[in-house]
Amino acid sequence: MTVGIRIRLEPGWHTYWINPGDAGAPLSVTWHLPDGVTAGALQWPAPVRLEEDGLVSFVYERELLCLATATTSRTLPVGTHLELKADVAWMVCRDVCVPHDAVLSASVRVESRSEPAPADMVSALTAARDAMPGVDAGWAFQAAATTGAVQLVVTPPVGTDAAVLTRADFFPEARGVIDYAQRGRWTTTGGRATLDMVRSGGDLPAGGLAGVLVWASGEEGAPKALVVIADRVP
Amino acid sequence: MQVMRIRGWAGLVVAGLVLAGWNAQARPAPAFTLTDIAGKAHSLADYKGKYVVLEWTNPECPFVKKHYGSGNMPRLQQTYTAKGVVWLTVNSSAAGKQGNRDAAAWVTWLAEQHAAPTALLLDPDGTAGHAYDAKTTPHLFVINPEGEIIYEGAIDDRPTWKPEDIDGAKNYVSGALDAAMAGKPVEPALTAAYGCSVKY
Structure with missing residues (x-):
C-alpha cells in the first residue's frame, strides 16, 4: 500500500530535500503503525536547485509529495481497520524560516475487493510515483x-x-x-x-x-x- | 579504451597524494575588525595567543533558537570563556534583513538568553562573514593561539531545529577545543554547517 505525505506551499516558500544544501533541514517522519505493519524508507522526488546570496539549497516549491510503501506481515481479515499515523515536522523558508509539525493519520479498512480511491488522490500518488527518481541498472x-x-x-x-x-x-x-x-x-x-x-x-x-x-x-x-x-x- | 580509463584514474590518485600534504595544514583565520554592540572595535589580531571561537548567529532563526532556548549555546560560552577562550558571536544580517537589530535589542536578547560571549560583533556588510564563508546560523569556527582555523562547521552532529535532539549529540566545538587544549589532533576539523542561511 502506497502512503503519501504531501506539503503544499504558498508561492515564494520552499521546503527541503533529504540533503538541504547549504542551509535548511528536510522533512522528518516518525511512523506510528499498527502491529505487523511497517513502512519502508521515505521516497523523495527530485528537488530543484535554488541559489540565493551565493548559497545553494535543494528544495521543493509549490508542493512536496513523499511516498512510502507500507506492508503487512500477515493476512488481515476483511473488515480490519488500520490506523496509520505519522508525526511529521518540516521547515519552510523564504527570506525567513518557519518550522512546522503535525500529526497525520489515515484510516484504512480491509475489503474483499479493491475499492476505487478518490480519483484526485490516486492521480496525485500515481504522478508522484511516476516522477520518482528511478533505479536503472542500464546505467x-x-x-x-x-x-x-x-x-x-x-x-x-x-x-x-x-x-x-x-x-x-x-x-x-x-x-x-x-x-x-x-x-x-x-x-x-x-x-x-x-x-x-x-x-x-x-x-x-x-x-x-x-x-x-x-x-x-x-x-x-x-x-x-x-x-x-x-x-x-x- | 580500457587502458586509457585506468590511466585516467591513476592520474587522479597521484594528484590526490600530492595535494593531501598541502591541505593537511589548517588555513589561517582571515583578519577582521568589527564593532561590538557597545561600539568597541575588536580585531582578531587583538586575541593572538588565545583560542577564539567565532559563532554566527541570528536570534530569529529556528536553529539558533534550538541552541539558545535550550541553554546549550550559553553553557558552551560560559564553560569556555571561563577557560580563557575568547568567544565572539557575530551577526552578519544586512540592514532590513532578518536578525539585523539595534544595540539595545541585542542587549535585551543576550540577557534573556543568559548568553555569555566575550562580545557580540556586528557585520552588517557581511565582510567578515564572506571572508570566513559563513553559510548558516549557527556556523562555528575555532581558531588556535597561532591564528589558524582548527575547526569549522556545525555545532554538533544533529542537523535539526529540535531542541530534544541536543541530548546525546556529539558537540564538535567542545570536542575541538578540548582536543586542541590537550595537545591532541582535532577530529573532525571540518563538517557541513547546518542552520538558516546567513541573511547577507
Whole structure:
C-alpha cells in the first residue's frame, strides 16, 4: 500500500530535500503503525536547485509529495481497520524560516475487493510515483575524490547519447562533500559523461557517492530523474 | 579504451597524494575588525595567543533558537570563556534583513538568553562573514593561539531545529577545543554547517 505525505506551499516558500544544501533541514517522519505493519524508507522526488546570496539549497516549491510503501506481515481479515499515523515536522523558508509539525493519520479498512480511491488522490500518488527518481541498472556510475575535487563518471546504456547529461543537475545525498555554489562541469568522451565538481572538504562516504541526476527529457514531458549509486574508484 | 580509463584514474590518485600534504595544514583565520554592540572595535589580531571561537548567529532563526532556548549555546560560552577562550558571536544580517537589530535589542536578547560571549560583533556588510564563508546560523569556527582555523562547521552532529535532539549529540566545538587544549589532533576539523542561511 502506497502512503503519501504531501506539503503544499504558498508561492515564494520552499521546503527541503533529504540533503538541504547549504542551509535548511528536510522533512522528518516518525511512523506510528499498527502491529505487523511497517513502512519502508521515505521516497523523495527530485528537488530543484535554488541559489540565493551565493548559497545553494535543494528544495521543493509549490508542493512536496513523499511516498512510502507500507506492508503487512500477515493476512488481515476483511473488515480490519488500520490506523496509520505519522508525526511529521518540516521547515519552510523564504527570506525567513518557519518550522512546522503535525500529526497525520489515515484510516484504512480491509475489503474483499479493491475499492476505487478518490480519483484526485490516486492521480496525485500515481504522478508522484511516476516522477520518482528511478533505479536503472542500464546505467553505470563511478566516483572518485581527490583533495580538491570530486568526479562522477556516468556510462549510459547502449543507444543513449551521453551528451544528454551535459545539462543535468546532480544532487548529492551526503552533506559536506561537494561545494554546491561552484557548479560542476560536464564533459563527454568515449560514450561516457564526466562531471567534475569542487570538493568542500568532507570525505566521500565509504559506500561511494549517492544522489540523483535530473535532466530535461526533451521539449515536453517531465524531467528524467535517475538514482545514482556510484562506487568509489580506486 | 580500457587502458586509457585506468590511466585516467591513476592520474587522479597521484594528484590526490600530492595535494593531501598541502591541505593537511589548517588555513589561517582571515583578519577582521568589527564593532561590538557597545561600539568597541575588536580585531582578531587583538586575541593572538588565545583560542577564539567565532559563532554566527541570528536570534530569529529556528536553529539558533534550538541552541539558545535550550541553554546549550550559553553553557558552551560560559564553560569556555571561563577557560580563557575568547568567544565572539557575530551577526552578519544586512540592514532590513532578518536578525539585523539595534544595540539595545541585542542587549535585551543576550540577557534573556543568559548568553555569555566575550562580545557580540556586528557585520552588517557581511565582510567578515564572506571572508570566513559563513553559510548558516549557527556556523562555528575555532581558531588556535597561532591564528589558524582548527575547526569549522556545525555545532554538533544533529542537523535539526529540535531542541530534544541536543541530548546525546556529539558537540564538535567542545570536542575541538578540548582536543586542541590537550595537545591532541582535532577530529573532525571540518563538517557541513547546518542552520538558516546567513541573511547577507
